[in-house]
Structures are given as C-alpha cells and as structure tokens.
Amino acid sequence: MKTASSLSRVQAETPRFTLLRATAAIVWKDLAAELRSRELLSSMLVFALLVILIFNFALELDARTRSTVTAGVLWVTFAFAGTLGLNRSMAVEKDRGCLDGLLLAPVDRSAIYFGKAIGNLMFMLLVEIIVLPLYSVLYNTNLFNPGLLLVIFLGSVGYIAVGTLLATMAVQTRTRDVLLPILLFPLVLPVLISAVRASTGFLGGAPLEEILPALNLLIVYDIIFIAAAFMVFDYIVEE
Amino acid sequence: MEIQVKPRALTILDGVSAVLFFAALAMVFFYAPMEAVMGQVQRVFYFHISTAWVGMLGFMSAGVAGIAYLRTNNRKWDIVGTAAVEISLVFFFIAIVSGSIWARPAWNTWWTWDVRLTTATVVELVYFAYMFLRQGIDDPDRRARFGAVYTILGFISVPLTFISIRIFQSIHPVVIGPGEERMGMTPEMRNTMFFSLFTFSVLFVDLLWHRIRLGWLSDKIEQLRLKFAQ
Amino acid sequence: MSALEVTLKHEVHVVNDPEATKINPMIDVRKLVKRFGLKTVLRGLDFQVQPGEFVALLGPNGAGKTTFLRILASLSRPNLGQVTIAGHALPGQAAAVRRRLGVVSHLPLLYNDLTAEENLRFFGRMYAVPDLDRRITEVLELVGLAARRRDLVRTFSRGMQQRLAIGRAVLHDPDVMLFDEPHTGLDQDACQMLDGVLREVAARGRTVVMTSHDLARSADLASRFDVLSRGVIIASVQRKEIEPNDLLAFYRQATAGA
Numbered sequence: 001m002k003t004a005s006s007l008s009r010v011q012a013e014t015p016r017f018t019l020l021r022a023t024a025a026i027v028w029k030d031l032a033a034e035l036r037s038r039e040l041l042s043s044m045l046v047f048a049l050l051v052i053l054i055f056n057f058a059l060e061l062d063a064r065t066r067s068t069v070t071a072g073v074l075w076v077t078f079a080f081a082g083t084l085g086l087n088r089s090m091a092v093e094k095d096r097g098c099l100d101g102l103l104l105a106p107v108d109r110s111a112i113y114f115g116k117a118i119g120n121l122m123f124m125l126l127v128e129i130i131v132l133p134l135y136s137v138l139y140n141t142n143l144f145n146p147g148l149l150l151v152i153f154l155g156s157v158g159y160i161a162v163g164t165l166l167a168t169m170a171v172q173t174r175t176r177d178v179l180l181p182i183l184l185f186p187l188v189l190p191v192l193i194s195a196v197r198a199s200t201g202f203l204g205g206a207p208l209e210e211i212l213p214a215l216n217l218l219i220v221y222d223i224i225f226i227a228a229a230f231m232v233f234d235y236i237v238e239e
Numbered sequence: 240m241e242i243q244v245k246p247r248a249l250t251i252l253d254g255v256s257a258v259l260f261f262a263a264l265a266m267v268f269f270y271a272p273m274e275a276v277m278g279q280v281q282r283v284f285y286f287h288i289s290t291a292w293v294g295m296l297g298f299m300s301a302g303v304a305g306i307a308y309l310r311t312n313n314r315k316w317d318i319v320g321t322a323a324v325e326i327s328l329v330f331f332f333i334a335i336v337s338g339s340i341w342a343r344p345a346w347n348t349w350w351t352w353d354v355r356l357t358t359a360t361v362v363e364l365v366y367f368a369y370m371f372l373r374q375g376i377d378d379p380d381r382r383a384r385f386g387a388v389y390t391i392l393g394f395i396s397v398p399l400t401f402i403s404i405r406i407f408q409s410i411h412p413v414v415i416g417p418g419e420e421r422m423g424m425t426p427e428m429r430n431t432m433f434f435s436l437f438t439f440s441v442l443f444v445d446l447l448w449h450r451i452r453l454g455w456l457s458d459k460i461e462q463l464r465l466k467f468a469q
Numbered sequence: 470m471s472a473l474e475v476t477l478k479h480e481v482h483v484v485n486d487p488e489a490t491k492i493n494p495m496i497d498v499r500k501l502v503k504r505f506g507l508k509t510v511l512r513g514l515d516f517q518v519q520p521g522e523f524v525a526l527l528g529p530n531g532a533g534k535t536t537f538l539r540i541l542a543s544l545s546r547p548n549l550g551q552v553t554i555a556g557h558a559l560p561g562q563a564a565a566v567r568r569r570l571g572v573v574s575h576l577p578l579l580y581n582d583l584t585a586e587e588n589l590r591f592f593g594r595m596y597a598v599p600d601l602d603r604r605i606t607e608v609l610e611l612v613g614l615a616a617r618r619r620d621l622v623r624t625f626s627r628g629m630q631q632r633l634a635i636g637r638a639v640l641h642d643p644d645v646m647l648f649d650e651p652h653t654g655l656d657q658d659a660c661q662m663l664d665g666v667l668r669e670v671a672a673r674g675r676t677v678v679m680t681s682h683d684l685a686r687s688a689d690l691a692s693r694f695d696v697l698s699r700g701v702i703i704a705s706v707q708r709k710e711i712e713p714n715d716l717l718a719f720y721r722q723a724t725a726g727a
Contacts, residue, residue, distance in 0.1 A: 018597065025594035033582035036621070097576030101637070103544055104578075105595035106567035162392070169385050173375035182371055186364040187392050190399035197403075221399060228395050232388045235309055239381070239545040314506075379506025461507050 019114075022107035026115025027122070030089065034123065040088045044127045048081040052135060066139055071199035074135065074143075075155065075192055078128060082159055083181045085123050086167035089116065094171040103237055113233040117164040124156050147202035151215065155195030158222040162188045165229040168236050191225065194218040243456060249448055256438075256445040263289075263431075263438040271431040280344045283337050285431050289439035291334035291359065296443050297327025298362060302394030305387035317383035318454035319447075320390055321373075326446050328366045330439075331359050354404040361400050365393040493556070495520045495645055495676040496541065501550035503536055510536050512700035513550070520644075523677040525691035527684065527720055532697045534680040538649050541678065542572045555644055568596070571638035571646045575653040577630040578637065581623040585614055585633050588622060589640055596641035604640065612636040612666050628659025635666050646670060648679035652686055664690060684720060688713045696723040 034040055055073045093099040093116075102112050132152075136143045163184055170180040194217040201211035267285045274281035304320035307313075338356050339349050350356070369389050376382040424432070498516040502509065510533045518524055528534050539545040540552060543563045552559040554566045572578075579588050586605060593601045609615045612632040622630060631651060638646060651667070652660050667690055671677050681687045687694070694716065696704045704723035711719060 021597065022595055025591055028594075029580065029583065029587075029591040032587060033580055037582040039582075092580070092582075096581065097574055097578045098580060100542075100544055100572075100574065100576070101578035101592070102595070104542060104567060104570070104572050105592070106564045107595055108564075162396075165392075169372070169388070172381065172385075173372065174377070175371065175375035179371060179375060182368045183389070186361050186368060187396040189361060190396060190403045193400070193403040217403065224395065224399070228392060232309075232391060235384050235388050239539070380504075458507060465508055 019108055019111050022105065022111035023115040023118065026102070026112065027119050030116070030119035031122070033092070040085050040123055041126060043088065044081045044085045044123065045130060047084050048077050048127055048131050049134070051077045051080050052131070052138070056138075066141060067203065068200075070135075070139075070141065070143075070203055071196050074131075074152075074199065075196050077131065078124070078152075078156065079159065079185070079188075079192060080181075081127055082124055082156075082163060083184060085127070086120055086160075086163045086184075087170065087177070087180050089120050089123070090164075090167040090171040091176070099168075099171075099237065109234050109237055110230055112237065113164065113168075113230060116168070117160055117229075120164050121156060121160045124160060125153065128152055128156065143203075145202050147208075147211070148199055151195055151198040151202060151218065154215075154218045154222055155191055155199075158191035158195075158218065158225050159188055161222065161225040161229050162191070165233060165236065168233070172236075188225075191218065191221050194221060243459065245452075249445075249452070252441070252445045252448065256442045259438040259441055263435045266431045266434055271428050272425055274428075277344050280340065283340050285435040286439075287334055287337035287341055288432060289435040290330045290337065291355075292436055293439045293443045294327045294331035294334055294359065294362065296440065297323040297330065297447075298394070298397070300447070301327065301390040305390035305394070308383060308387040309391075314383065314458070315451075315455075317386065318451055318458070320383075320386060322447055322450035322454060324366050324369055324390065325450060326443065328363065328370075330443075331363050331366075335359050335363065352404075354401060357404055358397060358401045362393070362397055365389075365397065369393070494518055495522075495555055496678065497551070497553040498541075499551045501537075501540065501552060502548045503533070503540060503545070504548050505536075510700055511540075511547075514697075514701050516695070516702055518676055518678060520676055521674050523671045523690060523692045524679070525687035525694050526678060526680045526697055527682070527687070527694060528680075528697035529724060530682070533700050534697055535649055537697065538647050538678065538680055542570065542647055543567055568641070569644045571641070571643035572649075573631075573634050573638045573647070573651050574649040575651070577622075577634045579622050579630060579633060582621065584619050584621055585609065585625075585636075586618040588633065589637060592637050593640055598641050608636045608640055611639070611669060613662065626659070628655050628662060631655060631659070631663055632666055635663075635670065639670055644675060646675050646677045648677065648681075650680055650682070652681065652683055660686065684717055688716050694719070696720060698724050 052073065055076070059069060059073070093102065103109070132143045135141075163180075166183045166187070167180055170176045170183060173179055194214045197214040198211050198218060201214065263285070267282050271282065271285065273279065300323035301320050304316045304323060308316035308320060335356065338359070342351055342353075342356075343349055369386060372389055373382050373386050376385060494517040496516065496518040498514060501511050501514040501516070503511040514533075514537065516537075526534055526537070536545065540547050540559070541554065543559055543566050546560050555569045557565040557569075559566055580591070583591065586609070589605045589608060590601065593605065598604055605618075606615070609618050612635055614629060614633055614636065617625070617629065622633065625633065635651075648667070651663060655663060664686065667677075667679075671690070677691075679687065679691065692708045694706050694708070694711075695702050704719070706719055
C-alpha cells in the first residue's frame with residue numbers, strides 16, 4: 001500500500017510539525033471567526049461588566065473595602081465570564097458537527113486540545129485586558145501592576161486548561177448550558193485560591209517573599225492541570 | 240437461565256458489619272470516657288472521623304476505578320466507580336454534619352472554613368457535579384468514560400485544594416501524629432477511635448459490595464430486557 | 470412476480486462470498502461488533518468494497534448504518550472485529566486512514582462565521598494539502614460555488630452548504646469517500662445538483678460508501694446495493710445485475726424477515 005499512499009495529496013511530515021501546524025490552524029480559525037462575529041468577546045465583556053456592576057452594589061465598593069476585595073471581585077468576574085466564553089467556543093464546534101470534522105483530520109488529538117485552549121486563552125486575556133483599565137477608571141484604583149498582570153496570566157492559563165477540557169465534555173451532554181460551571185468551579189478551585197492570594201498580595205503591596213509561595217503554587221497547578229487535561233482529552237473526544 | 244443468589248460471604252459480611260457497628264456504638268457510649276472540656280458532645284467525634292475516613296476510601300476507590308475503566312474499557316469498573324462515589328457522597332455528608340455538631344461546642348460556631356471541612360464540602364460538590372454529568376448523558380459508554388475522567392480530575396484537584404487552603408491558618412485539631420495541637424486522648428479514647436475506624440472500613444466494604452452487586456444485577460435485567468425486545 | 474425471482478437470484482450474492490476478497494479490497498471489515506453499553510448494534514458484520522465501487526448502504530432506521538459509517542470514518546471504535554481501509558487497520562493506524570478518507574455527514578461540518586474559502590483553507594491546513602490556493606479554487610469550481618467563495622457559510626442555503634461540505638471532504642483528494650444520508654433536508658433541485666457533484670466525485674475512480682433511505686436516488690448513483698439490517702449485511706446486489714425497477718422489491722424482500 002506504500003505506492004498508493006504516496007499518490008495521496010497529503011504529504012508525510014514530522015509529527016511535531018504536524019502538531020504545530022494543526023494547532024496553529026485551529027487558533028487561526030477561531031480568531032478569524034471571532035473577528036467577524038465578535039459574539040464571544042462581546043458577550044463575555046458585557047457579562048464581566050455586569051458582574052462588576054452588581055458587585056459594586058452588593059459590596060459597596062468604597063475606597064477602603066475596595067483594596068481588600070478587589071482581587072476577589074476580579075477573579076469572580078473572570079471566572080464567570082470565562083465559562084460563558086468556554087461554553088460558546090465549544091458549542092460552535094459541536095452544533096454543526098465541526099468537532100467530528102476536527103476529529104476526522106489526520107492530526108493528533110492533542111492538537112485539537114491545544115488549539116482550542118490557546119484560542120480560549122486569547123479571548124479570556126483579551127477580556128481581562130479590557131476589564132482591568134475599566135475597573136481602574138470606575139473605582140479609581142491603579143491595577144497596572146506587573147506582578148498582578150503575571151498572576152492574571154498564570155491564573156487564566158490554569159483556568160483555561162481545565163475549562164477547555166470540561167467544556168468539551170459539557171457540550172456533549174444534554175444539560176450542557178448549565179453543566180459547565182458546576183463541573184468546572186469545584187475542580188479549578190486550587191487555581192482560583194492561589195490566584196486570589198497572589199493578586200491580593202500584589203495589590204496590597206506585600207513583599208515578594210510573602211507572595212512567592214502562592215505564585216509558585218499557581219505555576220505548579222498550571223503544569224499539573226495542563227498535563228492532566230492533555231492526558232485525558234483523548235477519552236473525551238474519541239468514542 | 241441462572242438464578243442470581245446472594246453470595247454467602249456477603250451475608251456473613253452483613254452480619255459482621257452489624258455486630259461490629261453495635262460494638263462500636265457501645266464503646267463510644269460506655270467504654271470511652273467523657274471528655275472533660277466538651278462533655279457528651281465529644282462522643283460524636285468517633286463516628287465523625289470514621290465517616291470521614293470512609294468518605295476518603297470511597298473517594299480514592301472512585302479515582303482508581305476511573306483509571307481502571309479508561310485502561311480496560313470494562314463496564315465493571317464503571318459500576319465500581321459509581322458505587323464508590325455514591326457511598327462516599329453519603330458518608331462525607333454525615334462527616335460534614337457531625338463535624339458541625341462537634342464545631343459548635345468546640346469552636347463555638349456551627350461552621351468554620353477549616354481546611355478539612357471545606358475540602359470535604361468541595362468533595363461533595365465534585366460528586367454532585369459527577370451525578371449531574373452522568374444524568375446528562377444517554378450513551379452508556381460515554382457516560383462511563385466522562386464519569387471516569389471526572390473522578391480522576393477530582394482525584395487530582397481535591398488534594399490541591401486541600402494544600403491551597405492549608406496556607407490559611409487551620410483550627411482543626413490534628414488527631415493522629417506528632418504536633419503541638421495533638422489532642423489529649425486517653426488509651427480508651429484511642430481504642431474506641433481505632434475500633435470505629437475499623438468498623439466503618441468493614442461497613443464500607445460491605446456497602447460497596449452490595450452496591451456493585453446491585454449495579455451488576457441491573458445490568459443483567461437490562462440485558463434480558465434487550466434480549467426479549469428483539 | 471418477476472421482481473421476486475430477481476431478488477431471490479441475487480440473495481445468493483451475500484457478502485461472505487469468498488470471491489469478493491480475492492483482490493485487495495479498499496475497505497475490508499470482518500466480524501465487526503459494536504455495542505452501546507449493553508446493546509449490541511452491529512453483530513459480526515462483514516463488508517468488503519473493491520476499489521472504485523460505489524456502494525449504497527440501505528436499511529431501515531436504527532439498523533446501525535450511521536454507527537457503521539462512524540466506525541469506518543474512525544470516529545468510533547469497534548468492540549470486536551477488524552476494520553482495514555486502504556491497507557491500514559483501525560483504530561491502530563487511524564491517522565493513516567484519516568489521510569485517505571473524505572466524509573460527508575448529514576451535518577455540514579462547516580463553520581458559519583467563516584467564508585467558503587476560509588472553511589476550505591482551514592481544513593486544507595488540517596490535512597496539509599499542498600498548493601492550497603490552487604486546490605481551493607479547483608474544489609470550489611467542482612462543487613459550483615466559485616462565485617460565492619467570499620461569502621459567509623451562514624448565508625448559504627442548505628443545498629449549497631451540503632455542496633461545500635462535499636468540497637471540504639474531497640479537498641485532500643481522498644481515495645475513499647463516506648456519505649451519511651447526504652440528501653437529508655434538501656429540496657428536489659438541491660438534490661439534483663448534489664447528485665451531479667456525487668457523480669463527479671465517483672467518476673474519478675474513488676471508492677464510495679453512502680448510506681441512504683432514498684432508494685430512487687441511490688439507484689441512479691451506486692454500482693452496488695447492500696442492505697444492512699439488525700446489525701449485519703443481509704443482502705447485496707450489483708447494479709448491473711438488477712433492473713432499477715426491481716430495486717424496491719429487492720429491498721422489501723431483504724428486509725421482510727427483519
């Protein structure tokens with residue numbers, strides 16, 4: 001059968017290159033579609049602003065309380081808006097059979113996971129980049145702290161690593177619209193806890209050695225969750 | 240067609256569990272001395288720690304069954320996993336409630352965000368999520384696969400939650416092992432505790448066996464139903 | 470009763486026929502068993518397709534047609550049995566099989582928020598199609614959508630989407646094509662256009678398996694008709710051995726016992 005396969009239009013490549021190319025193709029596809037519809041980003045953004053608004057009334061975010069709860073408010077906002085984006089991003093794949101389309105391609109399944117995860121991470125970071133200055137203006141606090149930005153990046157990585165996996169799971173169920181936050185929040189708790197701790201530290205101007213344990217934990221969790229999700233993703237998409 | 244008889248060993252185990260359970264109950268109320276500071280309420284401690292232990296056992300069994308299912312693709316591991324989760328769910332609930340009863344006189348509050356209580360609650364939430372997940376899937380193979388994946392993820396995540404909360408100060412007493420907070424326990428108290436732990440472990444095995452058998456029987460019924468439907 | 474005579478004559482050509490396996494078949498399925506939980510959907514199914522054949526897979530709803538096609542498409546794993554496509558075994562050599570397989574399902578497998586061209590470009594990248602720009606133009610012309618290449622898929626009619634779905638499936642020039650109820654939800658005109666494309670695809674020497682419950686439509690397209698019922702292929706007949714008018718009788722006869 002060797003001669004037959006060389007006739008085929010598809011050329012053999014090194015596995016690593018195939019993985020990178022397929023991952024990049026999926027990210028490109030998600031960005032191109034989003035650039036056109038802007039459904040995902042706009043809904044995430046509006047939702048994030050609404051959450052912040054509700055927190056304003058619920059917590060009476062005056063100057064004094066603000067400094068202690070800002071980290072919590074931000075992470076709750078990101079986590080809520082994140083589920084919205086994750087659900088939407090995976091529903092697009094499921095609804096018109098596109099997930100099958102991806103699975104039919106001769107690429108490793110991890111390319112599908114990483115492609116979707118990187119796209120989701122980009123959307124989440126984009127929302128965060130817009131929310132942060134808005135929050136700064138609305139509540140007259142400066143959130144442009146390089147340490148905080150690092151924590152937000154690391155926390156989002158861990159959140160998306162688990163979230164992409166569970167969203168892929170959730171869209172394949174009957175109860176998918178309500179299921180994702182229920183599945184995701186109890187599992188992603190370690191990431192959120194350490195992210196909130198580290199954020200609070202940076203916002204409160206704590207010395208670095210006090211923040212470092214939380215930051216280190218966050219990095220370790222990111223690695224653990226990416227590795228775990230990567231290992232089980234096959235079982236989520238393959239029948 | 241073979242008739243499914245309850246295995247003899249299981250009946251014996253039922254009896255052993257029952258006897259052990261009443262013995263443990265008797266030890267808790269009549270053998271263990273009354274604790275000086277807290278009084279009678281302290282007696283809830285023995286079953287509290289035992290139910291929490293069984294919950295942990297179930298939690299670990301479910302994780303192991305999850306890995307076994309993904310490796311072998313054998314339905315029996317799915318039955319074991321569900322059985323372990325269901326038992327663990329009930330026992331962790333009892334542990335949380337009895338923990339609350341303990342916390343009231345000990346720390347003067349019904350609820351505290353103590354690391355173990357919180358982790359137990361997170362486990363409960365993970366299991367509720369697991370139940371919701373399974374309910375939402377019609378295809379039995381997919382249900383088993385997703386369930387297995389979710390218990391494995393829980394198995395990884397829950398200890399991390401525990402570590403994370405541990406950063407905060409805990410007021411939960413460390414019962415076993417060296418430490419400043421170690422509770423002063425008389426030998427009778429210690430004996431009662433270990434006997435309770437043993438009793439509940441036996442009870443766990445008994446219940447797990449029953450639940451697995453139940454799952455297996457319902458599979459049989461389903462098989463027969465499919466056979467006659469044709 | 471001549472129709473029945475014809476049928477009975479062809480019932481001899483059941484798939485277990487050892488003659489059928491003499492040459493290297495493009496699709497070779499042996500003793501395939503697929504279960505969903507405790508329910509057995511495919512029970513020891515045997516199925517061979519020679520290169521260049523166009524097989525219409527007929528059968529009542531719930532017979533396991535879609536399940537079978539999903540296994541051939543490497544989307545679902547068999548519980549027992551061997552599946553070999555173009556010399557590669559499933560699920561072990563799935564990537565090699567996927568490279569030579571084009572699949573069209575009743576869902577379009579296309580992204581609404583991308584244009585026709587962008588959809589093809591995306592899938593072309595997933596398959597590492599060389600000289601992609603030229604190939605996209607070629608394929609769009611083949612399926613008659615060259616004029617709409619820069620339009621969003623969400624503005625397409627159902628029929629146009631289905632034609633683009635076929636374009637997506639042939640983009641990497643597969644040797645084997647699988648169609649799962651491609652006519653579902655199409656009106657008469659759209660069906661005719663689709664048939665034109667299907668014929669074009671088949672005319673290039675590809676091996677095609679198509680599930681369908683539309684006997685009349687598949688009569689015009691296929692070179693062989695197989696009936697799948699209760700998880701096995703119960704009858705098979707070559708196009709040249711049967712009059713189109715007798716096809717319905719053949720099908721009725723085959724499924725009568727089920």
